Amino acid sequence: MSGLSVRFDGVSKRYGEVVALDRIDMALSQGERVALIGHNGAGKSTLIKLALGLIRSTAGRIEVMGADVRRSNFDAVRKAIGFLPENVVFPAAITGAEALSFYARLKGGSERRNADLFERTGLAGAAHRRIGTYSKGMRQRLGLAQALIGQPKLLLLDEPTSGLDPQLREEVYNIMSELARNGAAILLSSHALAEIENRTDRIVALNRGRKIADGSLVDLRRISQIPTCIRIRMPEGPPCRSTALSTLGEYKFLTDGTVEFRCEEATKVDVLRRLFAASLPLTDLEVVSPTLSEIYAVMMQREAVA
Numbered sequence: 001m002s003g004l005s006v007r008f009d010g011v012s013k014r015y016g017e018v019v020a021l022d023r024i025d026m027a028l029s030q031g032e033r034v035a036l037i038g039h040n041g042a043g044k045s046t047l048i049k050l051a052l053g054l055i056r057s058t059a060g061r062i063e064v065m066g067a068d069v070r071r072s073n074f075d076a077v078r079k080a081i082g083f084l085p086e087n088v089v090f091p092a093a094i095t096g097a098e099a100l101s102f103y104a105r106l107k108g109g110s111e112r113r114n115a116d117l118f119e120r121t122g123l124a125g126a127a128h129r130r131i132g133t134y135s136k137g138m139r140q141r142l143g144l145a146q147a148l149i150g151q152p153k154l155l156l157l158d159e160p161t162s163g164l165d166p167q168l169r170e171e172v173y174n175i176m177s178e179l180a181r182n183g184a185a186i187l188l189s190s191h192a193l194a195e196i197e198n199r200t201d202r203i204v205a206l207n208r209g210r211k212i213a214d215g216s217l218v219d220l221r222r223i224s225q226i227p228t229c230i231r232i233r234m235p236e237g238p239p240c241r242s243t244a245l246s247t248l249g250e251y252k253f254l255t256d257g258t259v260e261f262r263c264e265e266a267t268k269v270d271v272l273r274r275l276f277a278a279s280l281p282l283t284d285l286e287v288v289s290p291t292l293s294e295i296y297a298v299m300m301q302r303e304a305v306a
């Protein structure tokens with residue numbers, strides 16, 4: 001599935017003197033899961049609110065499912081968008097079931113799936129309790145159920161897993177993947193870098209309103225130039241003068257006798273091939289690619305000195 005779901009063309013947003021977003025170009029395809037990352041105040045929520053048509057850009061053009069967010073016909077498109085705001089607020093005096101029915105009617109959708117949504121978000125047992133008695137995580141679950149009403153074609157999720165327990169965090173990513181497989185586009189903001197690195201297709205990094213990176217984890221690893229480590233262990237420690245080792249490239253011994261090679265991410269398969277061809281008596285092998293947290297730290301350091 002390759003149709004465009006969201007397109008930002010030269011989009012800027014100012015709040016008075018504050019430049020929240022600065023000439024952002026970005027596109028999101030159907031079936032794609034894209035994570036927005038960046039420090040506090042980088043512009044992630046602003047970008048999500050712009051895609052929803054909640055606030056207006058200062059410059060540039062935003063299209064969502066082919067419709068200009070500034071046009072009056074955008075109201076119809078908005079019904080196909082699921083949105084989870086950063087801070088979910090529901091009236092305390094009504095039950096979860098009443099809140100979900102209200103939002104389903106507002107979206108012009110059917111209430112038939114509500115029970116299923118409660119089940120999916122682990123709230124089935126609390127659907128008829130007043131929201132005022134919910135814990136923070138339960139309110140977040142209700143927010144998620146609300147965002148999933150009507151099988152959205154675009155999901156905009158502002159820090160969807162914050163406040164959730166590990167089990168529901170996993171479920172959130174499962175739900176996202178299922179919707180994406182059915183053609184929905186997902187845009188989420190997150191500070192949980194370890195969580196998103198293998199559960200999204202693309203990562204867009206913002207810094208002070210500017211886009212500083214946009215690519216898959218593999219792309220970002222390459223751009224970061226952080227080396228990949230290949231670590232091997234052999235019985236009775238490494239043979240110190242092994243010529244076989246030196247043919248594989250530069251290596252060093254770690255304190256526990258492990259031998260570590262460092263290579264570019266793009267050449268790791270080649271190094272591994274040569275390693276196996278050398279027929280060393282390996283007892284263990286580990287390939288450690290740079291994590292998103294490490295890549296992000298390097299990106300931010302480079303930004304700081306730029």
Ligand SMILES: Nc1ncnc2c1ncn2[C@@H]1O[C@H](COP(=O)(O)OP(=O)(O)OP(=O)(O)O)[C@@H](O)[C@H]1O
Pocket residue numbers: 015018019020038039040041042043044045046047086
């Ligand atoms: N309504 C507003 N009025 C004035 N400034 C605003 C408003 N909303 C956001 N800003 C400013 O715009 C910038 C971007 O804010 P935004 O909320 O988009 O960041 P964020 O990346 O989502 O941050 P966080 O990770 O803390 O949620 C910040 O400098 C913020 O103070």
